[in-house]
Ligand code: SF4
């Protein structure tokens with residue numbers, strides 16, 4: 423009952439010209455106050471769909487949603503668009519990979535940042551401006567007063583991402599969702615941005631749902647990890663267990679893909695062959711069986727359940743032996 427966010431059996435289907443396709447097939451997880459949970463997996467596994475569902479940003483006309491998303495005890499699916507808009511940006515904020523999808527190119531940084539305060543606080547115009555400048559300073563933007571007058575295209579990628587973080591953290595949200603927040607940045611800037619996010623979230627005791635395909639970022643940031651494949655959680659573990667004893671063959675494959683500066687390691691770099699199945703392509707068995715080096719006959723016939731072992735749970739027949747015996 424202590425969860426800030428509790429997602430229960432969330433299912434999302436896309437209505438397309440090729441029929442109704444399953445994008446999320448019943449995912450459940452919780453996020454506690456102050457905790458960082460990483461959602462990992464290749465693109466097309468349902469990570470972004472999960473975050474958009476939580477934010478209430480999936481189009482109602484082209485998607486079908488079932489299951490429950492409880493945030494601070496409120497069922498988000500039951501809220502109207504107006505109530506959801508009030509929560510979004512104030513209690514739940516989001517940072518995207520590409521700042522230009524959220525920064526408006528025709529407005530100055532100052533105007534956009536002040537707008538966050540206008541929407542969600544009772545501050546006066548003067549106070550909004552002061553807060554905006556203070557927030558830019560907090561995220562390490564130099565010459566904050568000048569930057570207030572500039573347009574997004576005048577800033578570097580790293581600076582734009584700092585502005586995004588300033589906008590997201592402006593109202594001290596309880597939950598921050600970051601979707602590939604540093605993927606577009608070079609390694610040095612990436613490390614600075616991650617450190618900044620960690621620092622801000624710790625100060626504000628914000629919970630972070632971090633979406634990434636980069637396990638290096640996960641190791642740096644997360645307390646717990648959810649590995650997603652084909653719209654399902656295939657492994658859930660605390661970060662130490664995941665790195666020391668990954669259970670699911672997909673997790674093991676992802677871990678082998680981490681680039682290492684060590685040349686010897688690099689030679690052993692062993693990406694997972696093949697790709698994530700298209701939505702609707704798998705109707706039975708384990709969705710990973712086409713790429714799994716350990717697939718057995720059973721994997722073709724029956725879908726494995728998520729079975730737990732202490733803090734670690736995995737969806738794979740290799741670990742569901744007791745259930746086989748029953
Ligand atoms: Fe591989 Fe079978 Fe486990 Fe799926 S259930 S991950 S195919 S061993």
Ligand code: MG
Nearest residue numbers: 465466469470
């Ligand atoms: Mg994505």
